[in-house]
Amino acid sequence: MTQGTQGQGSTTSTLWDRTRQLAAQEILQTALRLFTQQGYDETTIAQIAREAGVSQRTLFRYFGTKEDLIGGSQERFVTLLTETVREQPADAGAWEALRAAFKAALSLHTGPEQALERLRLVHHTDSLRAAYLGKRVRCQEELLPLVEARLAPSAPVRGQARAIVATAFACFDAATATWLEGNGQGDILDLYDQGLAAVRS
Amino acid sequence: MTQGTQGQGSTTSTLWDRTRQLAAQEILQTALRLFTQQGYDETTIAQIAREAGVSQRTLFRYFGTKEDLIGGSQERFVTLLTETVREQPADAGAWEALRAAFKAALSLHTGPEQALERLRLVHHTDSLRAAYLGKRVRCQEELLPLVEARLAPSAPVRGQARAIVATAFACFDAATATWLEGNGQGDILDLYDQGLAAVRS
DNA sequence: CGTCTGATTGGCAGAGACTGCCAAATCTCC
DNA sequence: GGAGATTTGGCAGTCTCTGCCAATCAGACG
Numbered sequence: 375m376t377q378g379t380q381g382q383g384s385t386t387s388t389l390w391d392r393t394r395q396l397a398a399q400e401i402l403q404t405a406l407r408l409f410t411q412q413g414y415d416e417t418t419i420a421q422i423a424r425e426a427g428v429s430q431r432t433l434f435r436y437f438g439t440k441e442d443l444i445g446g447s448q449e450r451f452v453t454l455l456t457e458t459v460r461e462q463p464a465d466a467g468a469w470e471a472l473r474a475a476f477k478a479a480l481s482l483h484t485g486p487e488q489a490l491e492r493l494r495l496v497h498h499t500d501s502l503r504a505a506y507l508g509k510r511v512r513c514q515e516e517l518l519p520l521v522e523a524r525l526a527p528s529a530p531v532r533g534q535a536r537a538i539v540a541t542a543f544a545c546f547d548a549a550t551a552t553w554l555e556g557n558g559q560g561d562i563l564d565l566y567d568q569g570l571a572a573v574r575s
Numbered sequence: 576m577t578q579g580t581q582g583q584g585s586t587t588s589t590l591w592d593r594t595r596q597l598a599a600q601e602i603l604q605t606a607l608r609l610f611t612q613q614g615y616d617e618t619t620i621a622q623i624a625r626e627a628g629v630s631q632r633t634l635f636r637y638f639g640t641k642e643d644l645i646g647g648s649q650e651r652f653v654t655l656l657t658e659t660v661r662e663q664p665a666d667a668g669a670w671e672a673l674r675a676a677f678k679a680a681l682s683l684h685t686g687p688e689q690a691l692e693r694l695r696l697v698h699h700t701d702s703l704r705a706a707y708l709g710k711r712v713r714c715q716e717e718l719l720p721l722v723e724a725r726l727a728p729s730a731p732v733r734g735q736a737r738a739i740v741a742t743a744f745a746c747f748d749a750a751t752a753t754w755l756e757g758n759g760q761g762d763i764l765d766l767y768d769q770g771l772a773a774v775r776s
Numbered sequence: 777c778g779t780c781t782g783a784t785t786g787g788c789a790g791a792g793a794c795t796g797c798c799a800a801a802t803c804t805c806c
Numbered sequence: 807g808g809a810g811a812t813t814t815g816g817c818a819g820t821c822t823c824t825g826c827c828a829a830t831c832a833g834a835c836g
Contacts, residue, residue: 390802390803390804390812390813394813418791418792418793419792419793419794420792428814428815429814429815429816430793430794430815430816431795431814431815431816431817432813432814432815434793434794434795435813435814438794439793439794440792440793440794500709503709503712504705504706504708504709505705507705507708507709507712508701508704508705508708511704511708531769531770531772531773532753532757532761532766532769533749533750533752533753533766533769533770534769534770534773536749536752536753536770537745537746537749537750537769537770537771537773537774538773538774539749540745540746540748540749540770541742541745541746541749541774543745544738544741544742544744544745545738545741545742547741548734548737548738548740548741548742549734549738551734551737552733552734552737556733560733565733565734568732568733568734568735568738569732569734569735569737569738569741570738571732572732572735572738572739573738573739573742573774573775574774574775595784619820619821619822620821620822620823621821629785629786630785630786630787631786631787631822631823632785632786632787632788632824633784633785633786635822635823635824636784636785639823640822640823641821641822641823
């Protein structure tokens with residue numbers, strides 16, 4: 375590693391953080407490969423660390439949890455979601471804003487191939503699915519005030535915003551599950567629209 | 576368990592299973608008491624076993640998981656839900672059937688006091704909330720075919736049933752959260768109706 | 777009543793995730 | 807090249823959970 379002294383690259387700091395990021399990615403790729411090869415529960419931290427060439431201790435320093443090896447990327451997901459909602463024009467309604475956020479979030483997927491593989495893994499592993507749902511709930515709570523500000527001020531119903539946000543996410547999940555069931559056939563956002571339309575008919 | 580010579584008794588059976596059930600309840604009460612006293616994560620299995628007067632090994636034989644000490648009662652919840660949906664009159668729509676199921680499930684709570692305490696515990700402990708959500712998803716999947724049979728056969732939209740079930744549960748969760756936020760003020764089913772109305776407006 | 781069978785329990789060892797602690801290696805800056 | 811800061815690795819330990827085996831206990835049979 376040590377590329378010598380070398381200059382200051384374009385982006386930022388110290389050529390050292392770059393090594394760190396490389397190591398992190400190495401760990402991540404190894405983990406993902408093993409997870410898809412032999413299953414999440416059947417893969418031990420020790421094995422990942424060994425094959426990635428780091429100690430267990432450092433692996434836990436990079437990713438605090440085994441679940442974070444998959445769900446860690448959901449961090450970006452969450453921030454993108456909230457920021458997209460926040461950036462929507464002021465006259466956009468709650469449903470519109472949420473839909474735009476989902477659309478933006480879906481663009482994070484590098485390709486349908488990898489998305490299918492990753493989503494399948496999460497959906498078929500109980501512990502991963504549970505962890506994902508937990509983070510999702512926290513994300514909903516973050517979104518709550520932003521959505522509340524976009525409701526018609528005429529009728530302030532108790533728990534209205536919460537119901538709307540929860541419903542949007544539920545339909546998004548349903549769309550993902552349906553998409554997964556059909557092996558990636560169609561577009562998730564279309565399925566979301568259809569599901570929501572069926573609900574609000 | 577060999578029913579042995581059978582009993583005849585209505586519910587009881589061998590006087591021995593009764594002891595078992597007693598032990599199980601003893602464990603459960605101890606666990607719940609400790610959880611509410613000092614928190615879920617701060618309570619160890621060893622402590623529960625010690626104070627309940629059993630070995631760790633038997634505790635794990637009764638309840639396979641630490642989470643099951645709380646979520647185990649959700650089993651009844653799930654079965655009641657599915658059976659209530661199944662028992663609804665044939666002409667009841669999907670929304671009606673789901674609402675009836677939630678109403679029936681809510682009647683399981685012994686009182687608002689205990690319900691509040693229990694729900695608060697689950698909602699405020701990350702691991703418990705995640706486990707609860709995981710079981711909830713499985714429950715949704717069980718309900719899926721039952722609800723699908725109650726949809727208007729005219730327009731078979733892909734993923735329609737899944738979106739509806741997910742939405743119903745989402746609104747139920749939102750209602751529970753709102754109810755919890757208001758310290759048990761009002762009726763959960765009313766909040767559910769209001770939330771769903773806000774969504775389907 | 778003694779014994780025998782089958783189920784339950786308890787203790788022990790161990791796997792696996794995760795955390796604190798301390799020494800060694802490494803990078804940065806002078 | 808050396809001082810200081812950061813990172814890494816290894817070790818020990820906690821906690822949940824599982825497999826294994828001996829000890830125990832309720833009931834059945836002679």
